Amino acid sequence: MVFPQTIKTNVIGTLNMLGLAKRVGARILLTSTSEVYGDPLIHPQPETYWGNVNPIGVRSCYDEGKRVAETLMFDYHRQHGIQIRIARIFNTYGPRMNIDDGRVVSNFIAQLKLLFALYRGEPLTVQKPGTQTRSFCYVSDMVDGLIRLMEGENTGPLINPEIEIKMVENTPDDPRQRKPDISKAKELLGWEPKVKLRDGLPLMEEDFRSRLGVPKRN
Numbered sequence: 001m002v003f004p005q006t007i008k009t010n011v012i013g014t015l016n017m018l019g020l021a022k023r024v025g026a027r028i029l030l031t032s033t034s035e036v037y038g039d040p041l042i043h044p045q046p047e048t049y050w051g052n053v054n055p056i057g058v059r060s061c062y063d064e065g066k067r068v069a070e071t072l073m074f075d076y077h078r079q080h081g082i083q084i085r086i087a088r089i090f091n092t093y094g095p096r097m098n099i100d101d102g103r104v105v106s107n108f109i110a111q112l113k114l115l116f117a118l119y120r121g122e123p124l125t126v127q128k129p130g131t132q133t134r135s136f137c138y139v140s141d142m143v144d145g146l147i148r149l150m151e152g153e154n155t156g157p158l159i160n161p162e163i164e165i166k167m168v169e170n171t172p173d174d175p176r177q178r179k180p181d182i183s184k185a186k187e188l189l190g191w192e193p194k195v196k197l198r199d200g201l202p203l204m205e206e207d208f209r210s211r212l213g214v215p216k217r218n
C-alpha cells in the first residue's frame with residue numbers, strides 16, 4: 001500500500017472518471033471493496049451496514065479512499081443524474097493474478113513447497129492470530145456478477161501435514177471476520193457464485209505452474 005497515492009487514485013481517479021462519464025453520458029461502474037466495512041461488527045455484511053473503519057490507520061488510505069469514491073458516485077448520480085453502479089468486491093482469486101501480490105491465496109500457492117520446489121519452497125505464512133476469515137470468490141463468478149450489475153437496472157484442500165506453517169506478524173486493523181450477505185445480489189441480479197473454492201484453487205495453481213514453468217509432480 002502506497003498511502004497518499006492510494007487515496008489519491010481512489011478519490012481523484014474516481015472524480016476524473018465521473019467527469020468523463022458525465023461528459024459522454026456513460027454508465028459507470030465503481031469496483032469498490034469489502035474494506036468499506038472495515039473490521040465489521042455484524043456478520044454477514046449486508047449493503048445497508050455502514051461499517052467499522054479506522055480513519056487514521058495504515059489501511060485507511062484504501063478503506064476511506066473507496067468510501068469517498070462511493071460518496072462521489074452517489075453525489076454525481078443525485079446531482080447530475082449519472083447512471084452509476086457500485087460493486088463491493090470481496091476477496092477474489094483465480095488464474096492470471098500477480099504471483100507476488102502478497103494476497104493470501106497467491107502467497108499460499110506460490111509458497112507451497114511440495115508444488116513449487118523450484119520456485120519458493122517457503123513455509124506458508126499465516127498472519128497472526130490465524131483465525132481471520134474471508135469469503136473467496138472465483139474470478140469468473142466475479143466477472144459474471146459485474147456484467148449482471150452493469151446490464152441490470154439496480155444500482156481445496158490446501159493444507160497437507162507435510163507443509164510447514166510459519167506464524168508471522170499481521171498488519172494492523174486486519175479484519176477478523178468477513179463474509180458478504182449476498183441476498184440482494186441473488187434477488188436483484190439473479191447472481192450467486194458457481195465455482196467452489198475446491199474447484200477454483202486447482203485452476204489457479206495450474207496457471208501459476210505454467211507461468212513459473214514448474215511441472216506437476218505425480
Ligand SMILES: O=C(O)[C@H]1O[C@H](OP(=O)(O)OP(=O)(O)OC[C@H]2O[C@@H](n3ccc(=O)[nH]c3=O)[C@H](O)[C@@H]2O)[C@H](O)[C@@H](O)[C@@H]1O
Nearest residue numbers: 033035089090091092102103104107125126127132170174
Ligand atoms: O484480494 C482481495 O480481493 C482483497 O485484498 C485485500 O483484502 P485482504 O482480506 O487483506 O486480503 P489478503 O491480503 O489476501 O489477506 C486475507 C487474510 O489472510 C491473511 N494472510 C495474508 C497473506 C499471507 O501470506 N498470510 C495470511 O495469513 C491476512 O492477515 C488476512 O487476514 C484488499 O484489502 C481487499 O480490498 C480486496 O478485496
